[in-house]
Amino acid sequence: MSVTHASSSTTGGTTFSPPSGGLRVRLRRLRWSRYGLVAIVAAYLTWSLVPVLTAFLFSFNSGYSRSIWQGFSLRWWTGPASVFTDPTYYDAIRHSFLLAVLAVLITVPLGVSLSIFLSRWRGVTSKPAAFLSTVPLVVPELVLALAMFFLVTRLLHFVPLGTTAQVAGQVTFILPLVIVITRGRLASIPIGFEEAAMDLGASPMHAFRLALIPLLQPAIVASAIVAFAVSIDDFVITQYMSSTAATQSVPMLIYTATRGTATPSLNAMATVMAVTTVVVTGLGYILYRFVARSEQIPTIAREEVPAVPVLGEGAA
């Protein structure tokens, strides 16, 4: 184990100086380094999230600017040329959701059943198949997008660029994520459950439906959440597989319009998308917690390591 390796190298290489200062000094130093860490985390979270809030804020700007505040108004939410009246914006929102729903509906069954095959099949094809299905995770998305673009335009002429190709591309991109999630779960489900069901007279179909699928529910829900979020967020593949303006998704529209003279309606559209995605994934997470908690099946109990009392802790 790497851990033992690490500790043996420390004892071998250097000699430690005796602890400097008393316990009180050391505790105080520990507390300061903890404050330092808290400050870094707070600064990071602020830097990471506050800009997003400013993008939301500018959707309420009363002027045309997306960078200079000119007062509060709802014109980009309700007025003419606002997010819900300008077809460019609401078509993009609708198309993004269409792609996400289709991607989830195809990827989850496809990925879950492929995962069951990969985990339960004992044959020579299993390992290469498992490797190939994770290739999209280890090549840049641009390379995969280009490859699928050539596939669709040069070979699969029955898959037209546009919604069909976009869904196919997203499914390919999301499939490995579903497989990683589901196989992780399958690894903790002993094959014994299904065998017991079949020994008790269930057909393989019943064993599958009554024993395996309920156990896989948390993985299925988690896969659906991830598939939805990744589909909504996807830009490169969706862009390469697109055809006309009718197949423009929200990330594509943001990419083309951001450096242009788009109005704050663009920010309003982005806000609509972000809020919906957060709500949908949040609801999905609640469902996940519910499914994961309500399951009754005993998994292999993990050995709880008893906490070792630390000398000095009682004295402090």
Next chain:
Amino acid sequence: MYPRRYLIALGLPGLIWVAMFVTVALYALVAIAVGGVDPLLLTPVPAWNPLHWSSSWLTSVGTDLKPFSGPDWVVFQRTSIYIAVALAGSILIGYPVAYYAAVCAKRSKGLILALLVAPLVVSYMLRMLAWVGLLSPGGWVNAVLVPLHIVPSQFDWLSGRPVTVVCGLIYGWIPYFIIPLYASLARFDTRYLEAARDLGAGGLQTFLHVTLPMSKQGILAGTVVVALPMFGDFFTNGLLSGVGSTAMVGTLINTYAQSQTDQALAAAGAVWLTVFLAILLLPYLRSSARATREVAR
């Protein structure tokens, strides 16, 4: 055990899908990269038959990217420098954050985790859109920095500033760095820290000799997870700069791909990039395989 035909029926749709959209697709990419040109339309034609392969596109892009003398070498060099700096920045910022969330946080852990994942749920493009607003000449960044005389009035962050592109790369990809690092650090057994302290190690010594070696795999995993998309990233650059002087390899491939007649160059570039990344990834794959073996032992 299930009868074979049930399992095959379960696996077949997925297997066909992967065979087509991953294997054949990547073969199509190679076929274009080693293919010919339609004499009338001047568009690339794939060479499906290995006997018809020609290396002209690959050598053409290869000479352009040739170290030190090729005209596009500077692009490759720039890409590597930008990504190296962005990775260093991601580690410096991301490591303490992931460490705190995984090891130190107690009651606030759930909240911190939710906030760390939030950027993944809020779309990448929206996060870039936010910065384009803030960094524009009349935006709020200049509203703070101009009065402090840090930058001149009407300073344009958004045309050809390497610092903007690198910060954009860090900002965009760092959540994807922190999550795998967090997952790796969450398995961190804090009793090793106690042990180190009991054996007389100071804070810095404990960090250098215990914490850091135990975080190595997590840092490596996070670095690989963000380095891969950074090498194919053209959109961060396109949104935050859009000027040739900051173009990266991804920009180059994307530009070629936009033109019907240059698409073979895009394919050749993608093949070169994949080969380069495979070589770059080899040490990581070997070290992670070694770590897995050690854990299994």
